Amino acid sequence: MSAPQQMRAWQYTNNRGGVAKKLRLESNVKVPKPSGPKEMLVKVLTISLNPVDHKPAETLLYHFTFSKPTTPGADFVGEVVQIPPGCSFQKGDRVFGTAKNAFAGGMLAEYAIADTDRVVLLGDITPEEGAAIPIAGLTAYQSILPRVKPKSRIFINGGSGGTGTFGIQIAIAAGHTVTVSCSGRNAEVCRSLGAEVIDYTQSTLFQDLKAASIQRKFDLVVDNIYTTPELFWKAHEYTTKDALYVLTPFTPTSPSFMKHFLPMKLLPRFLGGGQRKLINFFSQPDLDQLTQMRDWIADKQIKVVFDCALPFEQAKQAFERIATGRTVGKIIVKVAETRSGEKDRDSVRSLDT
Structure with a gap:
């Protein structure tokens, strides 16, 4: 599996009126290239939204600390495309975690950069469940x-x-x-x-x-x-x-x-x-705790409560939904179709009903 040169990504360039009003789906965005010793390229499968994806960006903080154009999204599940030397992950592995920049992680795109020390293997849970966990x-x-x-x-x-x-x-x-x-x-x-x-x-x-x-x-x-x-x-x-x-x-x-x-x-x-x-406090990445949460969900000791799951093309509506502050559980954006499998199909069906 190799990445294309360009991809689709949701971006915004100013915060007037809120993130949801300014988001635009761009079709010719350059696929990022890993540069650091811990960076790998992933094909994004799903993301989940958190208040941190829009609230800080709607303040003065945006003007001074956010890169522009801004691609939001921190919590994700992705499929590994390119790995750095000495990495324990392999191409094709499914991983979940959170982006290095929680305010503007770049995950609301078809491809993104993830740090190897901020993700764990998805294991026996669905992409929707994995994306819901990190923050x-x-x-x-x-x-x-x-x-x-x-x-x-x-x-x-x-x-x-x-x-x-x-x-x-x-x-x-x-x-x-x-x-x-x-x-x-x-x-x-x-x-x-x-x-x-x-x-x-x-x-x-x-x-x-x-x-x-x-x-x-x-x-x-x-x-x-x-x-x-x-x-x-x-x-x-x-x-x-x-x-x-x-x-x-x-x-x-x-x-x-x-x-x-x-x-x-x-x-x-x-x-x-x-x-x-x-x-x-703001939560800190902890691989042992991420693994524990994954295993609890896989063993059905706890479950993820979903508010809704929307396709990539409706990410704007997902941001409108989280901005209401009245969500019940997690909002999921499905960036890419996952490989067919009964567990994935059952999960998506339960989210959409």
């Missing part, structure tokens, strides 16, 4: 498992998105109990994964959390959406004294975000700061 799966894993004691009680703010649905299952598989917030229309999805649900549209989320903690307080808070600063400032009223407050969507997307975030992070307790430790 959302590792964020869920890293925000929960290293931060709790056995049999903890966990609250996840935003349980029905990609990170939330992974987080519910990872926590429960590890022996913890989980309560999540979500809208009533998504409650059944979260309950089906094993979580208790607070419908934030029916009453005040903080008051419901406080009521839910009367019998037992929460040992960890994972805030995947950060829309209610009160949850942090009053966390001591519904959490244990050693509880951590983990803020996962740390992307400084607006002045209002920073206005609330900076006091939360910097103001000490004795000057009126929060009474629980705030941790903000």
